[in-house]
Amino acid sequence: MCQICFEAVAGSGLMHFCHCGSPDTLAAMRRIEADLSRRQMLGGMAAVMGMFAGFGLAPKEGHAQAAGAPLLLTNLKYFDGNTLSLHSGVDILIEEGRIAALPAAGQGPAEAERIDCGGRTVIPGLIDSHWHTTLASVSQLAAMTQDIGFVHLMAGKEAGATLMRGFTTVRDVGGPAFGLHAAVDRGVVAGPRIFPAGAIISQTSGHGDFRFQNALPMMPVDQADYATKAGVSALADGVPEVLRRAREQLMKGASQIKIAAGGGVASQYDPLESLQFTEEEMRAAVNAATDWGTYVCAHVYTSAGIQRCIRAGVKSIEHGQLADEDTVRMMADHGTWWSIQPFLADEDANKYTDPKAVAAQKMVAEGTMRAFEWADKHKVNWSFGTDILYGGGETQAKQLTKLARFMSPLTALHRATGAAGDLLAMSGARAPYDGRLGVISEGAFADLLVIDGDAEAGLDWLADSDNLRVILKGGRIFKNSL
Structure with missing residues (x-):
């Protein structure tokens, strides 16, 4: 009997049964x-x-369709994300955030709200398949020392800018992106769809070990370092620890798992050619991901590292520009995806003074040109990504224009739309969004761009966001300058 009922009974002298637990x-x-x-x-x-x-992060002015009213894009050509030609003679009908139909021009429902595209081209929203949502807009020093609230606010601001560059989806491959992912999906902040990997899982001394040497040796009683506490990386040595860290990211909502399987160009400790994680450790991460219906992607550059990843069951190679041709064939034979970034040691590349880093950057640039050639020659599944870190986010779309040096403009667009959407689909039930991305087809999400530019002739129009006249994500209009 609760205290209130007990006092009521005591004061009345009557027998009373407590109803506080009743249905x-x-x-x-x-x-x-x-x-x-x-x-x-x-x-x-x-x-x-x-x-x-x-902080300038409120959702951009935009609107969804009126309740029950479809949206119809008219007077257009379109690139469907896969076919390497433009289509015409149809309109694009959008209902409840998806492409409902592609009716013949002039045959859409009379009650639909209309956007006359003026003969312009419509393409799927762009996808960056190698993005670091929380690390793209701050310096490395800020990322590792500043209050994490500041880092997240800067990430929110960058998310809005990312969407305004035409990237309606990103695959985040390392960093604490879960909060921003939730905020964007709830409409608190404007930004792209996010496929989060969570913390980069790294061995001690690996590409994701951001500690200073004076923090060694790590003892069982030591607290986690800042990068680990913030969710940037997770250190793991041995099969049980790799299993634990992978499962933790899945528990947080990871759509895929990211491991560091080799060194980096400018890594402070791990050489570019170093091999990281044994095959058994990699397989532990793969098993954890597979048990949840998703996959592992791996940061790695060299042939030996890539081959170890493939043998362990890793499904996506991030970078990989130092692969030899035999390794590329192996990727093709196993159906392994290749997430390639246009690392060309050009005006947009990171600037290094260390001779070893400069030499490594040159090797990777030479490998990048071979990567595009061999990926096409051996029919490897590959997608476009940028890997912009610690500032420089404004070059994101410009990075995509560089692909047109190595292939046709529509082929390049395909790698940032339809092909990238196929890579995202490997997350299966762990994908945050239940629908097709990167394509213009019935049932796909209505993530669309109306552009000023000839998509068949070149991609230079991408470098100026003013050429993106309409930006839609999920049928919501985030920009309309027509």
Whole structure:
């Protein structure tokens, strides 16, 4: 008997049974708690929105279709994301955030809201398959030392800029992106769809070990370093630890798992040619991901590292520019994806003074040109990504234009739309979005760009966001300058 009922009985002298645990009482309490929670949530959301607005992060002005009213794009040509030619003679009908139909021109429903594209080309929203949402807009020093709230606010600001560059989806391959992913999906912040990997899983001394040498040796009683606590990386040595760290990222909502399987160009400790994680350790991450219906992608450059990854069951090679032709054949034979970035040691590349890093950067640039050639020659599945880190996000679209040096413009667009969408689909049930991305077809998400530019002749128009006249994500209009 609860205290209130006990006092009531004691004061009346009557026998009384407590009803506090009855179904009717519990149902009433749930209604009261739900109402209080709703009020607290609304108050909290108002405070969060105010905070984001003060930092320039409130959702961009946009609107969805009126309730029950479809949206119809008319007077257009379109690239479907896969076929290497433009289509015409149809309109694009959008309902409930998806492409409902491609009716013959002039045959769409009369009640639809219309956007006259003026004969322009419509393409799928772009996909960056190698992006670091929380690390793209801050320096490395800031990422590893500043208050994590500042890092996340900067990431939110960059997310809005990413969407305005025409990238409606990114595959995040390392960093604490889960919070921003939730905020974007809830409409608190404008940004692209995010496929988050969570922390990069790295061995001690590996590409994701950001500690200083004076932090060694690590002892069982030591607290986690800042990068680990912030969710940038997760250190693991041995099969049990790799299993644990992979499962932790899955628990957080990872759509794929990212491991570091080799060194980096400018890594402070790990040489570019170093092999990281044994095959058994890699297989542990693969088993954890496979058990949840998804896959592992791996940072690695060299042939030996790539081959170890393939033998362990890794499904996506990130970078890989130092692969020899036999290794590329092996990727093709195993159906392994290749996420290639246009690392060309050009004006947009990271600047190094260390002679070893300069030499490594040159090797990777030479390998990049071979990578495009061999990927095409051996029919490897590959997709476009940028890997922009620590500033330089404004060059994201410009990086895509560089692919036109090695292939036709529509082939390059395919690698950032239809092909990239196929790579994202490997997340299976762990994918955050239940629908096709990177294509213009019935049932696909209505992530679309209306462009000023000849997509068959070149991609230079991508470098200026003013040429993106309409940006839609999920049927919502985030920009319309027509």
